[in-house]
Amino acid sequence: MIYVLNGPNLSRLGTREPDVYGAETFDDLRALCEATGRELGLKVEVRQTDDEAELVGWVHEAADGKIPVVLNPAAFTHYSYALRDALAQRTAPLIEVHISNPAAREEFRHTSVVAAVATGTIAGFGLQSYVLALRAMADLIK
Ligand code: DQA
Numbered sequence: 001m002i003y004v005l006n007g008p009n010l011s012r013l014g015t016r017e018p019d020v021y022g023a024e025t026f027d028d029l030r031a032l033c034e035a036t037g038r039e040l041g042l043k044v045e046v047r048q049t050d051d052e053a054e055l056v057g058w059v060h061e062a063a064d065g066k067i068p069v070v071l072n073p074a075a076f077t078h079y080s081y082a083l084r085d086a087l088a089q090r091t092a093p094l095i096e097v098h099i100s101n102p103a104a105r106e107e108f109r110h111t112s113v114v115a116a117v118a119t120g121t122i123a124g125f126g127l128q129s130y131v132l133a134l135r136a137m138a139d140l141i142k
Helices: 026-040 052-065 074-078 081-087 128-141
Strands: 002-006 044-048 069-072 094-098 120-123
Touching: 002 026, 002 052, 002 128, 026 044, 026 128, 052 069, 052 081, 069 128, 094 128, 120 128
Parallel strands: 002 044, 002 069, 069 094, 094 120
Antiparallel strands: none
């Protein structure tokens, strides 16, 4: 089992700044992750929340269950020490993903408070960032 966790505003994919995040919807993202999971022989559970407390709770759940996590923390990436501290308790690999390339965008996106507690980061490949992350995770946990 792998959790694919998504932070705020990612439910709005498709209508949200399509020039930055593309035309595909969150349902498309879910389907892509599940299909990639099937290809890799891994069960993938995709979740999204706008709520920091709920996301922190899922991260605790993953830590308790030794469940690997692919995480797009969205805007929490840049400032949520609560999320960072939850992720630091991880007991399995963590891959940070971004659809866009935050390093090529506004200054405030250049900082990730999550990166230092992740196994690695994949950013800038659109929804393919998730496919690459799931493949990397499959290699890490095999
Ligand atoms: C994002 C990049 C973040 O800076 C932004 O706040 C998001 C999405 C991405 O996937 O490109 O919500 O994480």
